[in-house]
Amino acid sequence: MLYSGISWSATGYEIDVVDEDGRRAASALRFAPGRTEDMIEHLRDIGRTGPLVTVVESTNGILDGRMMAAGLKVYRADPDLLPERPLFGSVAAGVLADLARRDLSALAELERNRGTQTGREADLESGIAASTAQVAALTGAGRCLDHGTRDRKEIALTFDDGPLPPYTGQVLDVLERYGVPATFFCVGMNAGAHAEDLVRMREQRHSMGNHTWSHPFLPELSRAQLHEQIDRTGDAIARAGGGAAPTLFRPPYGSRTPEVMGWLADRASTVVLWDVAPDDWAMPGAQTIARTVLEQARPGSVVLLHDGGGDRSQTVAALPPIIEGLLARGFRFVRVEDLMTVAA
Known part of the structure; x- marks a missing residue:
């Protein structure tokens, strides 16, 4: 061995x-x-x-x-x-x-259909449940969002863990073909390596968010380690994309504890969660991904998809039916910050 x-x-x-x-x-x-x-x-x-x-x-x-x-x-x-x-x-x-x-x-x-958190899903869920009050307080202050207002048929597509060739480019191709904006939560380790994708995101008027440097389970980090992950990633995204460091932050796996939420509250960033998650990272099939999004989507929804972290060909294939299905229902696609403006 x-x-x-x-x-x-x-x-x-x-x-x-x-x-x-x-x-x-x-x-x-x-x-x-x-x-x-x-x-x-x-x-x-x-x-x-x-x-x-x-x-x-x-x-x-x-x-x-x-x-x-x-x-x-x-x-x-x-x-x-x-x-x-x-x-x-x-x-x-x-x-x-x-x-x-x-x-x-x-x-x-690790198991492919369970991912990095194999064997400690209960720890992830318990931390999320224990943080309900802190999330509510940040949401009330306009510093956290899992969905926008429910009285406008607007929806935000978000993509995590990239950029990763060829999938990020393929996602951008689909979005460009339909004229749909999206929000990309980028990992710092990938940002500098694939700067051309970030430049294209800006050119197509998508927005970018911070998704840490190495995609860690946040409750295991110290405050200083968490801040280092966020700061270095913000700098990498700014350098690669040619713009300012993002003010949106998404915790990997949605991982959090009351302590972690307190650390995030000390920063100027806004925490972005989601209310629609087809678990495309587990590769359940393009039809399943599209069907799940269409079944769960509501006005103001934030949809969690992935352009990095693995083979994302199913996500790419699911995008056209997702977009066409939501357009047929009268939805308008917006960036996350547009939902926040309406919600405020």
Whole structure:
């Protein structure tokens, strides 16, 4: 058995691989954010020499979907098993690999239809439920939104986890063909690597939001780590897209606790949630994605879709029937900030 760990930093990823005796089985390699497919193929090559498992830290939520789609076995290492993380970045790749070697059963094996949060969905839901009062307070102050007013037939399409070629470009093609605006919540790790997509978003008059640097589970971060994720991502989006840093923020997975919501309340950004989620990331099929959106959509709805994080071909295929179906019902498409203006 071979054990690989993937760490992340401001400059990309690093892979380290050890065998059952803890000896390095392959040279440690670094990959820039734009070379993730090369990194996955490198791991597949290693896996052809013998059984391989790959470990990501719980603050890395943007790789597992693509790795599992490529046939890799992926495990998640949670903070209680790890040394203290730096302010920005993960623990070393070698630490993750050796952790799996010593006790693979202590890690959570990820499932493709459950994603990065496999095995701790209850923790996610309990944190969301406990934060109801804080979300309501921010909503009342005009600083949080999960939908707009229900008396206007307006709807906002939003896309998370990109930019990621070729899917972001394909989404933009569809939106351009129909003349539909949208809001893209971008991950900092991807923003600088695919700046051309952000430039095109601005040129097509879409809006952009902040979706953290590495897509972490927010309750595991300290206040300083959360702020670092948001600030660096805002800077990356501004540099890549040629505009100001976004003021909209969407928490990965919608993850939150009362404490996290308090930290977000200290910032100038507005938290954007959603009320329609077809779980397109789980790839249930384009028809299912479109049908779910059309069944759940109401005036003022915020629709959660994805242009990054994995194979998004089903999302791209679902977009035309979603748009045509909603237009036929008399809906008008707007950006998230337009819903906020009406709601205020």
